[in-house]
Amino acid sequence: xxxxxxxxxxxxxxxxxxxxxxxxxxxxxxxxxxxxxxxxxxxxxxxxxxxxxxxxxxxxxxxxxxxxxxxxxxxxxxxxxxxxxxxxxxxxxxxxxxxxxxxxxxxxxxxxxxxxxxxxxxxxxxxxxxxxxxxxxxxxxxxxxxxxxxxxxxxxxxxxxxxxxxxxxxxxxxxxxxxxxxxxxxxxxxxxxxxxxxxxxxxxxxxxxxxxxxxxxxxxxxxxxxxxxxxxxxxxxxxxxxxxxxxxxxxxxxxxxxxxxxxxxxxxxxxxxxxxxxxxxxxxxxxxxxxxxxxxxxxxxxxxxxxxxxxxxxxxxxxxxxxxxxxxxxxxxxxxxxxxxxxxxxxxxxxxxxxxxxxxxxxxxxxxxxxxxxxxxxxxxxxxxxxxxxxxxxxxxxxxxxxxxxxxxxxxxxxxxxxxxxxxxxxxxxxxxxxxxxxxxxxxxxxxxxxxxxxxxxxxxxxxxxxxxxxxxxxxxxxxxxxxxxxxxxxxxxxxxxxxxxxxx
Amino acid sequence: xxxxxxxxxxxxxxxxxxxxxxxxxxxxxxxxxxxxxxxxxxxxxxxxxxxxxxxxxxxxxxxxxxxxxxxxxxxxxxxxxxxxxxxxxxxxxxxxxxxxxxxxxxxxxxxxxxxxxxxxxxxxxxxxxxxxxxxxxxxxxxxxxxxxxxxxxxxxxxxxxxxxxxxxxxxxxxxxxxxxxxxxxxxxxxxxxxxxxxxxxxxxxxxxxxxxxxxxxxxxxxxxxxxxxxxxxxxxxxxxxxxxxxxxxxxxxxxxxxxxxxxxxxxxxxxxxxxxxxxxxxxxxxxxxxxxxxxxxxxxxxxxxxxxxxxxxxxxxxxxxxxxxxxxxxxx
Numbered sequence: 008x009x010x011x012x013x014x015x016x017x018x019x020x021x022x023x024x025x026x027x028x029x030x031x032x033x034x035x036x037x038x039x040x041x042x043x044x045x046x047x048x049x050x051x052x053x054x055x056x057x058x059x060x061x062x063x064x065x066x067x068x069x070x071x072x073x074x075x076x077x078x079x080x081x082x083x084x085x086x087x088x089x090x091x092x093x094x095x096x097x098x099x100x101x102x103x104x105x106x107x108x109x110x111x112x113x114x115x116x117x118x119x120x121x122x123x124x125x126x127x128x129x130x131x132x133x134x135x136x137x138x139x140x141x142x143x144x145x146x147x148x149x150x151x152x153x154x155x156x157x158x159x160x161x162x163x164x165x166x167x168x169x170x171x172x173x174x175x176x177x178x179x180x181x182x183x184x185x186x187x188x189x190x191x192x193x194x195x196x197x198x199x200x201x202x203x204x205x206x207x208x209x210x211x212x213x214x215x216x217x218x219x220x221x222x223x224x225x226x227x228x229x230x231x232x233x234x235x236x237x238x239x240x241x242x243x244x245x246x247x248x249x250x251x252x253x254x255x256x257x258x259x260x261x262x263x264x265x266x267x268x269x270x271x272x273x274x275x276x277x278x279x280x281x282x283x284x285x286x287x288x289x290x291x292x293x294x295x296x297x298x299x300x301x302x303x304x305x306x307x308x309x310x311x312x313x314x315x316x317x318x319x320x321x322x323x324x325x326x327x328x329x330x331x332x333x334x335x336x337x338x339x340x341x342x343x344x345x346x347x348x349x350x351x352x353x354x355x356x357x358x359x360x361x362x363x364x365x366x367x368x369x370x371x372x373x374x375x376x377x378x379x380x381x382x383x384x385x386x387x388x389x390x391x392x393x394x395x396x397x398x399x400x401x402x403x404x405x406x407x408x409x410x411x412x413x414x415x416x417x418x419x420x421x422x423x424x425x426x427x428x429x430x431x432x433x434x435x436x437x438x439x440x441x442x443x444x445x446x447x448x449x450x451x452x453x454x455x456x457x458x459x460x461x462x463x464x465x466x467x468x469x470x471x472x473x474x475x476x477x478x479x480x481x482x483x484x485x486x487x488x489x490x491x492x493x494x495x496x497x498x499x500x501x502x503x504x505x506x507x508x509x510x511x512x
Numbered sequence: 513x514x515x516x517x518x519x520x521x522x523x524x525x526x527x528x529x530x531x532x533x534x535x536x537x538x539x540x541x542x543x544x545x546x547x548x549x550x551x552x553x554x555x556x557x558x559x560x561x562x563x564x565x566x567x568x569x570x571x572x573x574x575x576x577x578x579x580x581x582x583x584x585x586x587x588x589x590x591x592x593x594x595x596x597x598x599x600x601x602x603x604x605x606x607x608x609x610x611x612x613x614x615x616x617x618x619x620x621x622x623x624x625x626x627x628x629x630x631x632x633x634x635x636x637x638x639x640x641x642x643x644x645x646x647x648x649x650x651x652x653x654x655x656x657x658x659x660x661x662x663x664x665x666x667x668x669x670x671x672x673x674x675x676x677x678x679x680x681x682x683x684x685x686x687x688x689x690x691x692x693x694x695x696x697x698x699x700x701x702x703x704x705x706x707x708x709x710x711x712x713x714x715x716x717x718x719x720x721x722x723x724x725x726x727x728x729x730x731x732x733x734x735x736x737x738x739x740x741x742x743x744x745x746x747x748x749x750x751x752x753x754x755x756x757x758x759x760x761x762x763x764x765x766x767x768x769x770x771x772x773x774x775x776x777x778x779x780x781x782x783x784x785x786x787x788x789x790x791x792x793x794x795x796x797x798x799x800x801x802x803x804x805x806x807x808x809x810x811x812x813x814x815x816x817x818x819x820x821x822x823x824x825x826x827x828x829x830x831x832x833x834x835x836x837x838x839x840x841x842x843x844x
Binding site: 150 | 522524525526527528529530531544547548551552553554555556557558559560561562563564565570571593594595598599601602605606608609640641643644647648651652654655660663664667668670671672674675677678681682685690692695696699702703712713716717719720
């Protein structure tokens with residue numbers, strides 16, 4: 008046989024043949040019936056072939072890379088458990104960041120898996136569908152590996168035992184839950200704008216990265232290994248986020264105002280949820296990575312600024328209220344921590360007044376605000392606690408109708424005045440915490456009036472009973488262990504015992 | 513003799529998560545499958561209804577007529593969660609990759625009769641579109657399914673179908689010297705050739721099936737119940753007299769996958785049918801309707817490849833599906 012010249016296909020061409028060519032236009036069933044959800048949002052797509060695959064992974068390569076990463080990760084998780092890795096963290100207070108993560112963030116990974124599965128079925132273009140399916144299964148990876156990494160912590164610390172149950176019920180967890188429910192109940196293009204773009208692309212350095220850096224700084228090898236292992240997945244997810252935005256903007260100029268509105272909305276909703284991360288960074292890490300203010304400056308003001316400068320050629324402006332969010336970076340972590348300090352008897356993690364050197368660090372990092380507004384209050388609370396009068400707030404707070412955070416944030420120009428807005432819809436009044444949340448409400452009031460607001464639900468008797476302990480039992484809290492002040496908690500006592508034992512040994 | 517390394521033993525305060533202990537009936541160590549599967553899906557207090565379908569909740573039991581007291585009654589007998597899933601598939605793919613390498617290096621496809629090479633183009637390559645349809649259907653089941661246990665097996669299956677569509681495409685590239693012409697022809701056949709219209713119509717009809725459990729039965733029991741034996745066993749055997757051994761090697765992935773699918777699917781059907789006579793009746797109805805259709809849809813291509821023997825083969829494939837279903841408590 009004559010020597011055959013083997014043609015070598017380029018990656019792009021090969022990927023295209025193995026993937027893009029798989030789809031077809033249905034003729035026995037109407038395409039609009041097969042794909043019923045991808046045009047009601049008003050996004051106009053002329054040519055699905057215009058989709059540029061952000062990463063060209065075929066399944067053979069996917070299985071190979073991912074299984075290798077999994078093998079390494081589980082080896083570390085196993086060795087962490089075998090060697091009592093939890094004894095090597097900086098301080099037991101650190102575990103409270105993990106409690107927040109496992110109950111607040113890991114369930115979002117699951118929601119993301121299901122959300123990407125949904126859009127992975129429902130876009131009529133093969134390119135975006137495959138990218139979404141890969142992200143779907145990646146997100147399943149993330150929730151499962153997080154549960155497996157933290158399984159060991161659950162054996163030794165409180166507050167980690169019932170994440171799915173709590174995520175569906177506990178008041179502050181309705182902040183992340185409603186965020187994701189909002190995205191999942193939106194159309195497929197808005198879902199990608201919210202999760203792939205706003206969440207993964209613009210804000211991931213302010214959400215995922217702080218937790219993982221916090222783990223690295225605080226000796227948590229299990230979590231930081233997960234973080235490194237997930238890094239290449241996250242990079243893929245970010246490129247998907249940018250691609251979907253460019254795709255929509257390039258397809259039709261009528262898409263621009265829709266995309267802009269979604270960016271404004273999801274930027275604001277994202278920054279509200281990040282209040283939880285802000286307080287984690289400034290207050291919950293015994294060894295701090297950087298202040299929230301610094302993280303905001305680097306990852307939003309600088310990196311986000313460059314991104315939006317790049318998008319300006321499409322007619323996209325930086326998100327509305329970005330200026331307010333930047334002002335908030337001076338205050339938000341302190342105000343959020345104060346809210347949780349008030350209500351830590353109803354939370355599945357502990358709070359505390361930072362130690363003196365930690366207060367000094369905050370003074371240094373927040374020269375404009377901390378000494379003036381927040382340090383005196385913390386010092387007062389410290390004095391009260393030491394005098395045996397640890398303060399807990401027994402009145403339930405009003406929640407923002409949109410972001411569901413207790414309405415405790417202030418006017419940024421006047422940090423002694425609570426900020427709130429009022430909207431009317433069908434003869435009822437609805438309260439929001441900010442102009443950003445008010446705009447979101449006013450655009451889709453029929454959606455946001457449906458919100459399952461935990462405080463309203465408690466008062467309506469839907470949460471286990473009339474008294475706070477009834478509600479906490481309904482949350483499946485172990486009272487006196489999961490909740491309350493850190494000082495004197497079982498976590499703290501055990502930690503001190505373990506440390507004393509180690510010193511002796 | 514055994515070695516004993518002394519370690520610092522710290523008594524754990526609990527052995528697993530609360531919701532896992534509740535299902536285990538005691539606080540005892542759980543498997544990674546259990547911790548990574550049970551109760552992950554939110555079940556209550558959803559904030560908003562989907563704007564794309566306000567008639568339903570985000571997770572909604574009423575998306576199928578099947579009723580289960582507990583949607584975690586089914587557990588994957590393969591115990592696959594993401595980590596074990598990717599490792600298992602990589603292992604299968606590694607073997608397949610070696611076959612591709614071996615065949616490509618020694619140009620083994622050239623050993624097959626030209627006629628048989630042409631046949632493979634006609635019967636196998638259009639199946640990449642069938643696999644893509646199966647990807648969509650499993651994706652849809654995973655999207656709508658209630659509970660993580662079923663949703664994740666369907667997602668794994670969806671990704672597998674994409675993988676198999678790609679394996680079949682690579683066979684095409686081996687046959688057409690990487691020009692992609694055979695894939696274009698296969699698509700034209702899928703769209704227009706009479707041999708394929710029954711199959712394509714069936715798949716397109718399945719795309720609009722509303723009940724996800726019906727779709728799961730249609731795709732994975734009925735259609736796959738015909739496809740995997742027909743294409744990767746009977747057609748494979750028919751190829752032996754035409755020097756089809758190299759193709760047999762490449763069929764290995766699909767053959768193994770078909771066996772693997774049966775493991776979880778038959779168990780799922782069994783658990784679901786055992787729950788109530790109503791469930792069993794629904795499953796029986798769906799399995800009967802879709803198995804009839806699948807047999808009919810693939811008969812033309814069976815005749816094209818097997819000639820007169822096709823009728824007997826289809827009869828025995830049907831009998832095999834019926835037998836499997838019966839074992840799971842389903843009457844076809």
